[in-house]
Amino acid sequence: MKNRSIILAKRPVGNPKPDDFALHVGELPDIQDSCIQDNEILVKNFAISLDAGFRNWMDEDAGDEVLPAMPLGEPVMGLSLCEVLATKNPEYEVGDKLMARFAWQEYSIGKPGDFIAKLPKDLEFPYSYYLGVLGDTGMSAYFALTEIAPPKEGETVLISAAGGAVGSIAGQIAKIYGARAVGISSSPEKCDFLVNELGYDAAVNRKAPEGQAEAIKAACPDGVDIFLxxxxxxxxxxxxxNMNHRxxxxxxxxxxxxxxxxxxSAPxxxxxxxxxxxxxxxxxxxxxxxxxxxxxxxLESWLAEGKLKSFEHKLTGIENVGVAFCQMFEGQNFGKTVVDL
Amino acid sequence: MKNRSIILAKRPVGNPKPDDFALHVGELPDIQDSCIQDNEILVKNFAISLDAGFRNWMDEDAGDEVLPAMPLGEPVMGLSLCEVLATKNPEYEVGDKLMARFAWQEYSIGKPGDFIAKLPKDLEFPYSYYLGVLGDTGMSAYFALTEIAPPKEGETVLISAAGGAVGSIAGQIAKIYGARAVGISSSPEKCDFLVNELGYDAAVNRKAPEGQAEAIKAACPDGVDIFLxxxxxxxxxxxxxNMNHRxxxxxxxxxxxxxxxxxxSAPxxxxxxxxxxxxxxxxxxxxxxxxxxxxxxxLESWLAEGKLKSFEHKLTGIENVGVAFCQMFEGQNFGKTVVDL
Structure with a gap:
């Protein structure tokens, strides 16, 4: 058996390009033989989450307390949904489903200290939700509007990349909280998606000929109270x-x-x-x-009540993970990008 | 009698220059005749506070909810200490001492809605303190470290323009709160002033050959918890x-x-x-x-207890107000700049 990975072939300059990534076929460690050490687990990744933020750590000098800079020639770090195939860690059983920070590959070894979150035994929602609306993406939107900048009813919440993974959830949460949600996106098609599918009250095309500031002003006549x-x-x-006082x-x-x-470019x-x-x-x-x-x-309650919907941009196959990542930077995703392996 | 003012003769480009300002001699409205309307007061300004922030509103497009853009040819807006000469406002008596947002001139008329703060009848401290350590300057330092970013004991507080009006107070307040105070300034002389006079634990010369980031790192080995x-x-x-997490x-x-x-230039x-x-x-x-x-x-208590000291850069004469303002931008002031009229 083989373990196929997507490695960082070149350091991206600007937006990532498909040939910054390359498919690498390695040997799968023999499960019976147990390549894993004490307290490790072997998992099979069955879906990969694409998150624009990981682009940051593809630069050579990017290491910080969140992640080290990604090494060239190694599998690209990301987030996956996976299932435990073998375990020498008493916290995990074979068959456990996890959301974890593993690389873009079919099989991974989890070590103590890795970021791993256990999912419920029986998934109530489609598994891809646990990478999107019920994963880091949905959490980001939730924390932003609940802990960092909670809106009061009637306030105007402006959201950039509003049709992307986080934005597509955040706009809906802003509406749940009774705010007026205005989204910024990169094309007329995405602006239609914001208003007609995601329920935004208004949309701003950031390529509008009058400039972003004027376009935001027109869409936010009472000014902006909160900006995500x-x-x-x-x-x-x-x-x-366009922001209001405080x-x-x-x-x-x-x-x-x-x-x-x-x-x-900076403010x-x-x-x-x-x-x-x-x-x-x-x-x-x-x-x-x-x-x-x-x-x-x-988030599950809101989904069950129909207050929150998941929007996904899905691709299939490990060979498409790099492609899917690049599409996000071109604004080609409507909602959360997930690749099924 | 005459009323001498400093007017905005030209809009500054970059750092203000003395010839951006000009002395203008006008007629003093006859006090007996009472030029003032109902609810107005006539005051004599006896000291002018120089605050770098006012530079912002000298640009043509600078108006906001704090101040309109300053008009060319008009007296420059600022902060003054003044005494009431005549009043048609029942809130004020002749002889009241005020700190007010009036222009750079010898006599001003205060109207309802102007920013005016009444000072105690008997000033416990030298009057210039009420523009500096007991005025907007001291308030800025206090609010920064008390409401906006209060330090815990032992945390590192880094302060830019640390020998200026606000910085010279903020460094002392950081020490009162038990923090480690590190100041950034623009010359070796000012760095000496920070450590030897103001009580900073360490000083950083922002023109250090190794660059500001490296110089800050050396002065803040445990990282920066709070930055003013x-x-x-x-x-x-x-x-x-150089900042720490959170x-x-x-x-x-x-x-x-x-x-x-x-x-x-922006971050x-x-x-x-x-x-x-x-x-x-x-x-x-x-x-x-x-x-x-x-x-x-x-702030008065801290002054009385000797925990806080005032450092002032004093000039005299209305004709020197513009000069004093320019000196701040060249880093020539040690502490608060005040001009006695």
Whole structure:
């Protein structure tokens, strides 16, 4: 048996390209022979989550306390759904289903200290939900609007990358909380998707000829109270320009920073944070694992009540994981991108 | 009698220059004749506070909810200490001493809605303190470390423009709260001043040959927990690079943004706010007038107990107000800049 992986063949410059990644076919460690050591597990990954944020750690100098920089020639780090095939860790049984930070490959070995979250024995929802609306993606949207920048009823919540994985959930949660949800996206088709499928009250095309700041102003006549930022750069500046006094920014991601060639474009008037007394708070689900169980239950309730829907962009086959990752940066995904292996 | 004013003669480009300002001699309205209308007061300004932040509103497109853009040819807006000469407002008596947002001139007329704070009848401290350590300057330092980003004992508080008006107070308050205070300044002389006069634990010269980020790292071996930013731009980025997980930034001002020619330099990796879960909060004393009385009492206690000292850079004469303002941007002030009229 073979273990197929997608390795980081080249360090992406700007947006990742399919040939930054390459398929590598290795030997699968013999399960019977138990390649695993004490407290390790062997898993089969059956679905891969694509998350734009991982682009950050593809740069050579990107290591931090969340992740080391990804090494060239090694399988690309990501998030997967997997099932335990063999275990020498008493916390796990064969057959357990997990959501874990494993690489883009068919089989992985989990060691103590790895990020691994156990899923319920019987999955109530389609498994891909546990990577999206019930995974890190849904958690990001939930934490942003519940802990970081909770809206009051009637406030205007502006969301960038609004039709992407996090944005597609966040817009719906903003509506659940009684806010007015306005989404920023990159094409007229995605703007239609925001309003007609995701229930946003209004949509802004960030390529609008009048510029982002003017387009946001037209869509947010009462100003912006809360901004959920997945993008950074010029979009962040355009949002700040439209923010109300004591507005709050939840900084979820900064795609323009991961992909900048040279110095990324940055907001060019941070004095507005001072004069409007704005609070900007960065956060990562990475540091909130102990809340996952409780948050998942809340998200499951909303799904069961029909208040929340999952939107997915699905591909199939390990050979398409790199392709799927690149499509996100071209705005080709509507909702959460998942690859079934 | 004449009323001498300093008017905005030209809009500054980058750092303000003395010839951006000009002396204008006008007629003093006849006090007996009472030029003032119902609810107005006539005051004599006897000291002018210089605050770098006002540079922001000298640009043509700078108006916001704090102040309109300053008009060319008109007296420059600022903060003054003054005494009531005539009053048609029952809230004020002749002889009342006030701290008010009036222009750079010898006599001003106060109207309802103007920012005016009454001072105690008998000033316990030198009057210039009521513009500095007991004025907006001291309030900014206090709010930053008490409401926006309060340090825990032993945490490292980094402060930019650390020898300036706000920084010279903030460093002392950080020490009162039991934190380790590290200041960033613009020359070896000012760094000496920080450590030897203001009581900072360490000082960083932002022109150090190794770069600001490296110099901060050396001065903050345990990382930065709290950053009080008066500067923005590259200094802000260098601080962020050295910040610890869940660090807090109090954004007090952004001198590099007021004075940028074209797009100001901006932090070029705001993704660090996300990955380190940093909170950045802008604020202005402008929106906290109702707390002035209570805060002034706290600051007065610290002065009386000898825990807090005032450091002032004093000039004399209305003709020197513009000069004094420019000196701040060249880093020539040690502490609070005040001009006696």
């Amino acid at each position: 930022d997945n993008v950074g750069g010029e979009t962040l500046q355009a949002a700040i320009t 507005g709050r920014i939840a900084m979820i991601g900064a795609v323009t920073h991961y992909t900048a060639k040279g110095a990324p 060019n008037n941070l004095f507005e944070l001072v004069s409007k007394e704005i609070t900007a708070q960065g956060f990562m689900t990475h540091f909130r694992h102990d809340e996952y169980e409780a948050v998942r239950q809340q | 930013d008066n500067v923005g731009g590259e200094t802000l980025q260098a601080a962020i690079t 660090g807090r930034i109090a954004m007090i001002g952004a001198v590099t943004h007021y004075t940028a020619k074209g797009a100001p 070029n990796n705001l993704f660090e706010l996300v990955s380190k879960e940093i909170t950045a909060q802008g604020f202005m004393t402008h929106f906290r007038h109702d707390e002035y009385e209570a805060v002034r009492q706290q």
